[in-house]
Amino acid sequence: MEEDKKEEIEIVKVTEELIKAKTYEVRGYKVMLDFDLAKIYGYSTKAFNQQVKNNSERFASDFAFKLTKEEVNNLRSKNLTSSWGGSRYLPNAFTEQGIYMLMTILKGDLAVKQSIDLVRTFKKMKDYILENRELIGQRKLLQLSMETTNNRIEISKINSDDDEKWLMYNAKFSSADEVYASIYRQAKVSIYVVDNYIGLRTLVHLKNSQSGVSIILFSDNVGNNKLHNIEFTDFCKEYPNVKISMQKTGGIFHDRFIVLDYGISKYAPVIATLLKNPTLILPR
Structure with a gap:
């Protein structure tokens, strides 16, 4: 029991490497899965999904969706999800917009800290894209730049010390x-x-x-x-x-x-x- 408790409060360091390792492609979207995000935010998966359920009106179908059994098996077959163990539940997947929305509903000091680190990490990734813009189509570059900037403006209110001015x-x-x-x-x-x-x-x-x-x-x-x-x-x-x-x-x-x-x-x-x-x- 004590071991489970310790796992729940363990602080996961948010890095570009972590984001890339925990990002999968499903239905044409780049997504992160509920149990990985729960761990980042210091929640149990059950408590994390309950928060999402309590705010279901905020998560449109292109923000979050539940994986099908076939999608779960497909990810397992690619050895991308060894951490799932023997779990039989169908996890929720969150697109980039869904992850930004999570930042507005998850509460607590750790959740705020992790949200800020996620924003900063996405910012670094956006800067990398700009530095390597010759490798990326212009339309895709604009979309990524505008989405990142708009989303940072929308969720910057989670902490007045993170770029937001009043x-x-x-x-x-x-x-x-x-x-x-x-x-x-x-x-x-x-x-x-x-x-x-x-x-x-x-x-x-x-x-x-x-x-x-x-x-x-x-x-x-x-x-x-x-x-x-x-x-x-x-x-x-x-x-x-x-x-x-x-x-x-x-x-x-x-x-x-x-x-x-x-x-x-x-x-x-x-x-x-x-x-x-x-x-x-x-x-x-």
Whole structure:
């Protein structure tokens, strides 16, 4: 009994190697299985699946599904699942989106820690994809980049120390992502953003702008998460109604400015200066 208890609270280190080793292909999806995820999160498999059952409305068929007996036998025959032992139950499989959804329902200090480590690991895997983008089709790259960024924004609220920033906006605290999306939706004619530290997350915010609004990003594109040309190009293909161009700040302006509907703003002289700067060329 004591041994079982110890196994349940054993902390599993989340690494890229672990994720790859515990990922299987079923029905055309890359999935992780309930007993592996339960172990990562410090739950017994039974308690883990009960949490999923209690929140079943959150798990669409492309988020999670139960394996058939044939699928289980197929995985066993490939020696991918030696840890199953003699279990006869049909496990639940979770796609990437399902794993992100798990992060919003599993509670406790260990679950939060493991969720953060999973987010960071997926981020590293996304960075690897970018560094090796010549090996991957552009459409697949955009899909992976956008899904990873969108999902990180959605689940970043699980811990305020993990990239998520909070702002006082309209007399209440809101996540920075919600604030930016709300601000950009207000523009009727133009949005000018001055920010040297742009990234794919910036584009995800700007896709909330109204159709037809002209957007210019003024940036020298520095920092660890700089935007790459392939991300920007494919974003524009995916969201043709979002009209974005980019120009340099020239090292003069560093703080973040957001100017909506330029011409009636007190920041008009700042923007007038920036508009004379050359086009920003993104790294490949």
